[in-house]
Amino acid sequence: MTRALLDSVRAYRRGHAAKVLADFAELLALDNVTGDVPALHRNAAALAEAFTARGARMQVVALDGVAPVVVGRLGTDPARPTLGVYVHYDGQPVGTGDWRTPPFEPTLCTPDGRAIPFPANGDPIDDDWRIYARAAADDKAPFAALLTALDALHDAEARLAVNLVLCFEGEEESGSAHLRGYLQALRDQLRADAWLVCDGPVHHSGAPQIVLGVRGFTGFDLTVYGPLTEIHSGHYGNWAPNPALDLVRLLATCKDDAGTVTVDGFYDTTRPVTPADVAALQALPEVEPALLQRLGLAEAEIAGGRLTDQMMRPSFNLRGLSAGDVGAHARNAVPAHATASVDIRLAAGDEPDRMLRLVREHVARQGFHVLDREPTDQERRSHRRLARFTPTAGYPAVRVPADLPIVARLARAATEAAGREAVVMPTLGGSLPLHDLVDVLAAPTVILPIANADNNQHAANENLRVGQLWYGVDLWALLLTQPW
């Protein structure tokens, strides 16, 4: 790609910025909570329509009662390499609290959090403005970037140097239970020389980032049972067992004061960190002091701990606790049950089923009779400590070699698009269903994030920094036109 072409792409996106943001906001206004199949169908249809309008041949493929996968192709020149592009279009649940603006009413804000109207054509636009909405960063941003890049290249009458194969998933945020089946069924349509997984944030330092792997994922809910119904805490409290107290005493046995998970065997299968990994990790800029500042924390869980070191190990995160009520709604009663929800991030080498088995065995060793359903009355009467263990679907981690030629090419394009040296990250902290992609599609697979690191992904007030969208447009313009 000539420098002139990149300049004309930039001129195009500056000239059409209002329209680009408006189109992006329209996509974000489509609610896309994972598991809401009718809503996800609406998102799939909108995406198919948008890429069809850019000349792609699109298809919405749906298993009954499951979010569809959207597949497509743009270009069929056998002389060009074919790049696979994976994006997911479902979002995390939005919860009940703490959103300053409704999650599906995309809102533009200044860096100090003031909501402002979306710009009109020709208005100046600040790269540090942010668009707030569920999925603004995770993971609808790549759609807006790729669509805009295609428009800009079309406007410049540029010739594409690659064919694209598209695969947009709608079930990533709930564990990708059907992705493997979809990929197997569509394998012939999805042949590509390499796959780019467009998801995740750039480096905390703001540097562009190429990511060679992801952690796997699993998790579980654990419900501990007390009396059949809530009972008065004066008449029965401290005589009847309290399931909330039993639960906290159980959870306290899962991790020690030093931040180490104390479930037997938890770290045994984790693939050891190699010298190459260590070199890549050590090359990464230090982010911890700035992160502590931004998150309002005095210290990491392990005092002085490096963020990237933690990503090479499996994690145990207590994502939720629920029993009775707190605050104004607290009732003076012994709760009938108490539930904890835990997510486990897996490092390369860990298997989801084995990790869940280890936790379940740990619960049993603490004196609990463990079930995978509600207890019967007979079971309640037979076991002083009774727990229900409900696993979350999961998948293993993957990590690709750092010396693949595509890694260097991507790093060069990212460096040029951002005007700043790209970093190469051995693994992302988050999880993606790369395992199924790598396994079924059998092509080199690398992750290419564009979102800002402080995007509040998975939480309230998710947002995308506008400048990240422009980075994505420029990066895609380079990837679509550079020689491979």
Next chain:
Amino acid sequence: MTRALLDSVRAYRRGHAAKVLADFAELLALDNVTGDVPALHRNAAALAEAFTARGARMQVVALDGVAPVVVGRLGTDPARPTLGVYVHYDGQPVGTGDWRTPPFEPTLCTPDGRAIPFPANGDPIDDDWRIYARAAADDKAPFAALLTALDALHDAEARLAVNLVLCFEGEEESGSAHLRGYLQALRDQLRADAWLVCDGPVHHSGAPQIVLGVRGFTGFDLTVYGPLTEIHSGHYGNWAPNPALDLVRLLATCKDDAGTVTVDGFYDTTRPVTPADVAALQALPEVEPALLQRLGLAEAEIAGGRLTDQMMRPSFNLRGLSAGDVGAHARNAVPAHATASVDIRLAAGDEPDRMLRLVREHVARQGFHVLDREPTDQERRSHRRLARFTPTAGYPAVRVPADLPIVARLARAATEAAGREAVVMPTLGGSLPLHDLVDVLAAPTVILPIANADNNQHAANENLRVGQLWYGVDLWALLLTQPW
């Protein structure tokens, strides 16, 4: 009271049962969640009207923004003793879950839980039917019993042997913060030879019960802070401190495996159990096997523990836990904060403020910087472990001597009304603001419960067994006419 008069009272309530239940249902349909001052005003007005209709002189006294107290007098004959009658008309919050029928749509059910229409005049009525509604047992049942007894005695043209002084509170379920002030202001109107506190359940065995004391009450919410906002559990989990995990590890230090509270000094001020207490406790029927069966429990918290022994000690009940979400709404994020809510029942001798101070000191000893407000950004950055301690208003326990003459009289009336030997209970497990009554009104004060023990008080599906209402009517008819 002659046997003939009791027979005519019984004939009256049988003949008017449909009307009595309908009137009771109308009172229960008035929502009365503690703290909802406008709703509580509606309840107060209804009660004042009902007792005025029976000839009492009633007054609704309200501090600005506080639930009113309803006071009244029926009879002014200086030759008769004056009995004080305390009832509270506010109810516990109703929570969000698990009510089979709406809490303020009173529903009549058969013993197997089938909803049936309220009876028409003359229909047969089963004593084992139950009325489901918030406050059906705690504490609107005594109103229905006393009103019906007055109607029955009026119908029989019976002469009352006592004057009544009435005091109905609307803030009991949230800690009676203004009761003392109300009592002090109204002390002259509230002179009585003895006070009967009408609240709580009869004995678990079903026997009628006279109660000589109550536990005191206090409690607190404890919020532990993590990052400023929820953050992605993959990118930050197990690097950023998890406040839910910090909270469960903290709570686990508050009570040991043997059910003993491990907060330093927790049991130090509790008045020792006397030989007379022990004698009364030992005379109580064994209830534990039936209770375990009814509550669906294998064992008590302390294996083989006696319920009544626990009531003579202060308790530590984890009434609520909240962090992130569980189940389908769980997000793969590190929660920003986690909250526990605890209620503490006090035995005679314990002071609320001292107990809260002990707990707060315990939290600090576990390495937490403890605040009584939200932390500032500076405090977040300075303390790895940060907690907010929010106390609940409370009051001490009281216990009156077992040899008061009124105790024997009440026990005789209860035995006659129920046709079954009454038990004398040194203390109720629950809490009532008896402390303020005893302190300000300076008259012997005894508790006279009528509700069934399995009434789901403070929880979902609160209910009153219909036969308990009839017991209350008969008991009041005896108390209002027997020589004192």
